[in-house]
Amino acid sequence: MLLSPAILALIGVSAVVTALLLLAAVFAVRVLRHWDLQSGSELQLRLERSTYLISTLVTFAIAAEVVALLLFVYNAESMHTQFVGAMCATGVLNVNAWGWPALLLKITVFFTGSVWLLLNRLDNQGYDYPLIRLKYGLLLVLLPLVAVSGLVQLQYFLNLNPDVITSCCGSLFSPNAQGVAAEVSAVTPRDAMLALYGSGVLVLASGAVYLRRRRFATLFAASATIAFPVAIVAIVSSVALYVYEHPHHHCPFCILKGGHDYIGYWLYIPLFSATALALGVGALAPWHNIASLRTAVAADARRYTMIALTGFALFYAVATYAIVRSNLTMAGTWW
Amino acid sequence: MIKIHDISKVFNQGQPNEFWAVRGITLDIDVKRVTVLRGPSGSGKTTLLSMIGCLSRPTSGRIFLGERNLSGLPERFLTQIRRETFGFIFQRFNLIQGLTVLDNVMLPAYPLAPDHGALVQQAHALLEQFGMAAKRESKVEWLSGGEAQRTAICRALLNDPQVLIADEPTANLDTRLSQEFMHIIDELKAAGRTIILTSHDPVVSDAACVDRVITLRDGQVQDS
Amino acid sequence: MSHFVRRQRYLIDFTLASLGRRKGKNLGLLGVYTLIVFLLASVMLFSQSLRREAGLLLENAPEVVVQRMVAGRHDLIPADYLERIGKVRGVVAKYGRLWGYFYDPAVQANYTLLVPRDRQIKNGEMIVGHGIARTRGLGAGDYLTFRSAQGQSFAFRVADVLASDAELVSADLLLVNEADFRAFFGITAGMYTDIALEVRNPREVRKVAEKLSVMLPDTRPILREEILRTYDALFQWRQGIVFVLLGGSLLAFVIFAWDKASGLSAEEKREIGILKAIGWETGDVIRMKFWEGALVSLGAFLLGYLAAYGHVFFFDAALFAPVLKGWAVLYPRFHPQPFVDGLQVATLFFFTVFPYTVATVVPIWRAATTDPDAVMR
Numbered sequence: 062m063l064l065s066p067a068i069l070a071l072i073g074v075s076a077v078v079t080a081l082l083l084l085a086a087v088f089a090v091r092v093l094r095h096w097d098l099q100s101g102s103e104l105q106l107r108l109e110r111s112t113y114l115i116s117t118l119v120t121f122a123i124a125a126e127v128v129a130l131l132l133f134v135y136n137a138e139s140m141h142t143q144f145v146g147a148m149c150a151t152g153v154l155n156v157n158a159w160g161w162p163a164l165l166l167k168i169t170v171f172f173t174g175s176v177w178l179l180l181n182r183l184d185n186q187g188y189d190y191p192l193i194r195l196k197y198g199l200l201l202v203l204l205p206l207v208a209v210s211g212l213v214q215l216q217y218f219l220n221l222n223p224d225v226i227t228s229c230c231g232s233l234f235s236p237n238a239q240g241v242a243a244e245v246s247a248v249t250p251r252d253a254m255l256a257l258y259g260s261g262v263l264v265l266a267s268g269a270v271y272l273r274r275r276r277f278a279t280l281f282a283a284s285a286t287i288a289f290p291v292a293i294v295a296i297v298s299s300v301a302l303y304v305y306e307h308p309h310h311h312c313p314f315c316i317l318k319g320g321h322d323y324i325g326y327w328l329y330i331p332l333f334s335a336t337a338l339a340l341g342v343g344a345l346a347p348w349h350n351i352a353s354l355r356t357a358v359a360a361d362a363r364r365y366t367m368i369a370l371t372g373f374a375l376f377y378a379v380a381t382y383a384i385v386r387s388n389l390t391m392a393g394t395w396w
Numbered sequence: 397m398i399k400i401h402d403i404s405k406v407f408n409q410g411q412p413n414e415f416w417a418v419r420g421i422t423l424d425i426d427v428k429r430v431t432v433l434r435g436p437s438g439s440g441k442t443t444l445l446s447m448i449g450c451l452s453r454p455t456s457g458r459i460f461l462g463e464r465n466l467s468g469l470p471e472r473f474l475t476q477i478r479r480e481t482f483g484f485i486f487q488r489f490n491l492i493q494g495l496t497v498l499d500n501v502m503l504p505a506y507p508l509a510p511d512h513g514a515l516v517q518q519a520h521a522l523l524e525q526f527g528m529a530a531k532r533e534s535k536v537e538w539l540s541g542g543e544a545q546r547t548a549i550c551r552a553l554l555n556d557p558q559v560l561i562a563d564e565p566t567a568n569l570d571t572r573l574s575q576e577f578m579h580i581i582d583e584l585k586a587a588g589r590t591i592i593l594t595s596h597d598p599v600v601s602d603a604a605c606v607d608r609v610i611t612l613r614d615g616q617v618q619d620s
Numbered sequence: 621m622s623h624f625v626r627r628q629r630y631l632i633d634f635t636l637a638s639l640g641r642r643k644g645k646n647l648g649l650l651g652v653y654t655l656i657v658f659l660l661a662s663v664m665l666f667s668q669s670l671r672r673e674a675g676l677l678l679e680n681a682p683e684v685v686v687q688r689m690v691a692g693r694h695d696l697i698p699a700d701y702l703e704r705i706g707k708v709r710g711v712v713a714k715y716g717r718l719w720g721y722f723y724d725p726a727v728q729a730n731y732t733l734l735v736p737r738d739r740q741i742k743n744g745e746m747i748v749g750h751g752i753a754r755t756r757g758l759g760a761g762d763y764l765t766f767r768s769a770q771g772q773s774f775a776f777r778v779a780d781v782l783a784s785d786a787e788l789v790s791a792d793l794l795l796v797n798e799a800d801f802r803a804f805f806g807i808t809a810g811m812y813t814d815i816a817l818e819v820r821n822p823r824e825v826r827k828v829a830e831k832l833s834v835m836l837p838d839t840r841p842i843l844r845e846e847i848l849r850t851y852d853a854l855f856q857w858r859q860g861i862v863f864v865l866l867g868g869s870l871l872a873f874v875i876f877a878w879d880k881a882s883g884l885s886a887e888e889k890r891e892i893g894i895l896k897a898i899g900w901e902t903g904d905v906i907r908m909k910f911w912e913g914a915l916v917s918l919g920a921f922l923l924g925y926l927a928a929y930g931h932v933f934f935f936d937a938a939l940f941a942p943v944l945k946g947w948a949v950l951y952p953r954f955h956p957q958p959f960v961d962g963l964q965v966a967t968l969f970f971f972t973v974f975p976y977t978v979a980t981v982v983p984i985w986r987a988a989t990t991d992p993d994a995v996m997r
Binding site for chain 3: 063064065066067068069070071073074077081084110113114117118121125128129131132135136139142143144145146223
């Protein structure tokens with residue numbers, strides 16, 4: 062294994078985050094068992110105090126995971142010189158079978174954690190802690206997810222052997238190669254872009270409908286769940302090509318580099334936050350019937366929807382801009 | 397109107413040193429009046445006061461502030477109500493050492509994050525009202541008893557509370573300052589605030605502005 | 621949004637005043653924290669700059685070097701291999717190189733003798749590296765005498781000394797012309813030490829290497845990218861080892877932080893009680909305490925990092941150099957070039973600020989959940 066400080070840091074953070082969530086889960090279980098808001102007993106007071114600890118631990122854990130996700134990608138990028146054939150982070154993630162799953166799990170943890178945090182924020186605005194059981198139940202789902210993510214990441218790092226020849230993005234993402242990564246770029250640019258704009262229209266429309274009518278929040282969340290993977294596929298099979306001005310460079314990470322004006326950040330940050338907020342709206346909206354939460358749901362859901370719509374709109378705008386300003390013209394071939 | 401219905405408070409429940417500070421007290425506190433809770437130490441008056449002022453929760457029973465039931469509220473909301481409705485003056489003034497008079501007075505408003513300029517103005521106005529304007533930049537360690545008392549009063553009044561609660565306010569004051577204090581209480585009552593005090597100082601319970609004196613013993617109200 | 625910002629400003633205001641009120645305790649914590657950051661940052665900055673130096677230096681090295689192997693050991697390569705290589709697609713230049721090692725018993729050091737391609741050296745003259753010049757006290761015009769393999773004495777006049785800022789590669793270098801080299805080492809005209817090839821397109825290097833190994837089966841191609849990779853891995857590994865070794869001190873720091881955060885004096889407990897009694901909520905107190913931690917962390921991080929930067933780049937990493945540079949007799953005078961990168965800062969953050977914050981979460985919570993009515997008594 063490579064013993065670099067960045068890898069040690071990532072493994073350490075995963076372990077610590079799992080431990081923090083475990084601690085939070087222990088308190089959560091106690092709360093779930095003995096919670097009785099009407100009682101003024103000392104036990105109830107202790108439980109109420111422990112809700113602050115749980116909130117703090119989980120917020121902290123999720124924040125650490127988000128930063129660790131970035132660190133993971135940057136680290137993969139910086140290690141590419143140590144693997145033959147790896148031109149960038151993509152090649153590094155491909156060294157063994159654990160690389161991409163590790164990344165995907167981290168992204169899943171990000172979304173699940175964000176939804177939890179948004180639910181927590183909502184619940185804190187209700188004077189009778191209405192969602193407490195749901196919240197802490199969800200925490201008991203988040204914990205194993207984080208643990209598995211940490212384990213897969215550990216496996217990935219343990220099996221990183223610098224001598225192994227890996228395929229760089231060129232051969233990896235070429236349609237002839239096997240595996241998910243190859244299939245994603247085998248999607249033709251035309252199909253990818255149609256799907257992108259289609260899902261974009263769907264998500265923007267359903268968001269607008271929610272703003273107007275306060276209904277169909279689940280539709281909005283569901284359309285975001287579709288829009289996100291479609292967007293990733295579109296980036297890999299189409300937008301990236303225009304950014305690099307190369308019909309075969311499909312790597313989703315190189316767009317984060319300075320040489321491409323850091324356009325990757327303009328694409329990923331709005332996309333990730335908008336998706337997380339849209340999922341949050343879907344999680345919040347069903348509770349508008351609870352008396353103590355009515356105003357809070359209305360206000361929060363509205364705010365999140367607006368920010369999410371702005372994020373999505375920004376994403377689609379930047380993606381379009383990247384294509385439009387590119388010097389690559391495939392007018393005859395692809396369109 | 398503050399209605400207290402059969403509240404009790406126990407400490408260390410289930411353990412050998414279990415102690416019932418308040419047992420089954422039912423009372424009504426009138427608004428815009430001065431009420432004094434009197435009794436020896438250990439009678440539960442401080443515990444009762446802290447429950448009325450939303451500083452702690454009763455083990456059983458209900459407290460109503462107007463129409464609102466306070467007993468089942470979690471701390472976050474209790475604090476909100478406490479901030480808006482109650483102002484506290486403590487026996488030992490409890491000012492934060494190392495900060496100036498002005499900082500101490502503004503402190504209760506920090507979590508609300510109001511506009512800074514407006515807050516400073518408000519604090520200045522209060523300090524003027526109580527004659528502390530000249531000392532606003534002094535550190536609180538250098539204040540005399542009476543000045544600290546007045547700073548504590550300003551702090552308690554910063555969020556414009558309806559009810560003022562004071563626990564043994566004259567315990568560390570001489571007779572002259574105690575009488576001055578009761579004079580301030582009278583003015584506040586005239587301004588429409590509800591005042592609840594605990595004391596075993598006759599200067600307080602015998603003062604003219606006091607409307608009602610409740611005697612407590614062993615956690616229960618004595619009929620008087 | 622601005623409400624959020626305003627609230628944080630109020631909290632920070634209070635926090636700064638509160639830190640100032642307990643200077644002794646906080647300065648002690650700041651000191652230890654800064655030391656930890658300093659140690660870790662020094663290691664990272666130094667090895668990063670070594671890595672980068674290696675990378676920069678190898679930039680001008682040829683992409684492929686072909687060495688002949690006899691019975692698994694490196695042997696001289698005949699000049700006619702150059703013709704056998706012929707025209708390989710992608711190879712822009714190919715030439716034979718002459719270089720070798722010489723052990724000097726006088727200083728018990730190994731020199732590298734090299735025939736340069738870009739300089740003309742007169743017979744009987746040599747150009748020495750700064751390291752040798754320093755160790756043997758040589759300047760232009762001095763003489764060095766060596767005993768050759770055949771037992772003859774060869775005297776070389778020092779014509780020039782190589783610049784000291786090239787010391788990392790050239791500390792032990794001696795440049796002579798081809799005729800002298802061949803005479804000294806007894807290498808006949810038709811042989812070279814190895815053959816170097818320059819390949820423009822980095823993607824073609826492996827293919828070229830493949831072709832060469834087919835064409836010349838008794839040789840091995842050494843790729844520059846392999847050397848870089850090995851250096852990379854080596855420096856990473858060394859960094860990692862040092863970090864693991866410092867793990868003990870990191871753990872001690874974490875325990876110290878926990879202890880400091882838990883050990884609230886009666887005065888501090890009273891203050892928190894007062895805050896809660898006058899209207900601060902548990903969440904507000906937690907946030908305020910976190911700002912305390914954040915400000916201390918920020919201060920320690922900045923101070924530690926700046927100190928490490930100064931240590932490495934102005935004092936040449938005096939504390940660590942031996943461990944990380946390796947072991948040799950002729951130590952080049954190496955002035956690390958400043959180089960900071962985001963990944964490094966983020967890693968440092970995770971090794972210092974993150975453990976500190978984790979250690980303080982539970983103590984902060986315990987402090988913040990102080991019963992406010994305790995202050996009434």
